[in-house]
Amino acid sequence: MNRGAELYAGKAKSVYLTDDPDRLILFFRNDTSAFDGEKTDQLDRKGMVNNKFNAFIMERLEQAGIPTHHERVLSAQESLVKKLDMIPVECVIRNITAGSICRRLGVAEGMDLTPPTFEFFLKNDELHDPMINEYHIRSFGWASDEEVRRMTELTFQVNDVLKQLFLDVGLLLVDYKLEFGRYHGEIVLGDEFTPDGCRLWDAETRKKMDKDRFRQGLGGVVEAYEEVAHRLGVELD
Ligand code: ADP
Ligand code: UDP
Numbered sequence: 001m002n003r004g005a006e007l008y009a010g011k012a013k014s015v016y017l018t019d020d021p022d023r024l025i026l027f028f029r030n031d032t033s034a035f036d037g038e039k040t041d042q043l044d045r046k047g048m049v050n051n052k053f054n055a056f057i058m059e060r061l062e063q064a065g066i067p068t069h070h071e072r073v074l075s076a077q078e079s080l081v082k083k084l085d086m087i088p089v090e091c092v093i094r095n096i097t098a099g100s101i102c103r104r105l106g107v108a109e110g111m112d113l114t115p116p117t118f119e120f121f122l123k124n125d126e127l128h129d130p131m132i133n134e135y136h137i138r139s140f141g142w143a144s145d146e147e148v149r150r151m152t153e154l155t156f157q158v159n160d161v162l163k164q165l166f167l168d169v170g171l172l173l174v175d176y177k178l179e180f181g182r183y184h185g186e187i188v189l190g191d192e193f194t195p196d197g198c199r200l201w202d203a204e205t206r207k208k209m210d211k212d213r214f215r216q217g218l219g220g221v222v223e224a225y226e227e228v229a230h231r232l233g234v235e236l237d
Contacts, residue, residue: 034214147187
C-alpha cells in the first residue's frame with residue numbers, strides 16, 4: 001500500500017492518504033505531548049511501541065466483536081486503517097479516579113468507581129477539550145442520538161474486554177479515552193488504544209505505567225509502555 005499525501009499531522013500521529021479512498025495510513029511518531037500540546041518531547045522507540053501495542057489491542061477488540069478501523073501493521077511505525085468520518089467527541093470511561101475528575105470534583109486519586117463512570121469531551125485543543133453531555137452533542141449536531149447510544153455501548157464493551165485483559169497481567173485499567181467515526185453507515189472505533197490514551201497501574205504497587213509518567217515527569221516513559229507490552233505478549237522490534 002503506497003503512502004500518498006499527508007492528510008493531517010496530529011500531536012503524535014501523522015495520517016496519510018493511500019491509493020484506496022477507503023484506507024489511510026497512520027504513522028505513529030516518537031513525539032509525545034501533554035496538557036493540550038503545551039509540554040512536548042521526542043521519545044525514542046515510542047512510535048514503534050505504540051504502533052505494535054495498538055495493533056495488538058485492536059485485534060483483541062475485533063475478536064470480541066467490536067468494530068475497529070484497524071486493518072494491519074505495515075511497518076514498525078505504520079498501520080493501515082479504514083478511513084473514518086471522525087466524530088469530534090472523546091468517550092472516557094473511568095474505573096478508578098485519576099486526572100481531571102479529581103480536579104473537577106475535588107476527589108482523591110485512586111478511588112474505585114463502581115459502577116464505572118462515563119464522560120464525553122469535545123475534541124478541541126484550543127478549548128482544552130471541554131466536558132460536554134449528550135444534549136450538547138445533539139444540539140450542535142456532532143452525532144445523532146443513535147450514534148451516541150452506539151458509542152456509549154461500544155465504550156462499555158471495550159471496558160469489559162480490556163479490564164480483564166490487563167488484570168490478567170497484573171494491571172489495573174484506571175481510565176481510557178476512545179474516538180469513533182463513521183464508516184459506510186456504521187460506528188467504528190478509530191484512533192488508537194495505547195498507554196498514551198489510558199491509565200494503567202500495576203495492580204500490586206499501583207506504579208503508573210502510562211502517559212502520566214510523562215505528564216508528571218516521572219521518567220521511564222517508554223520503558224513502562226514496553227513493560228506493559230511485554231506482559232501482554234506484544235511482539236516488539
Ligand atoms: P491529535 O489530533 O489529538 O493531535 P493524533 O496525533 O493522534 O491526535 O492524530 C491523529 C488524528 O487522526 C486524530 O485527529 C484522529 O481523530 C484522526 N484519526 C484517527 N483514526 C482515524 C481514521 N481511521 N480515519 C480518519 N481519521 C482518523
Ligand atoms: N485522554 C486522552 N486524550 C485527551 C484527554 C484525555 O487520551 O485529549 C485520556 C487520558 O490519557 C486518560 C483519560 O483520557 O487516560 C482521562 O483523561 P482526563 O480527563 O483525566 O484528562 P487528563 O488529566 O489526563 O488531561
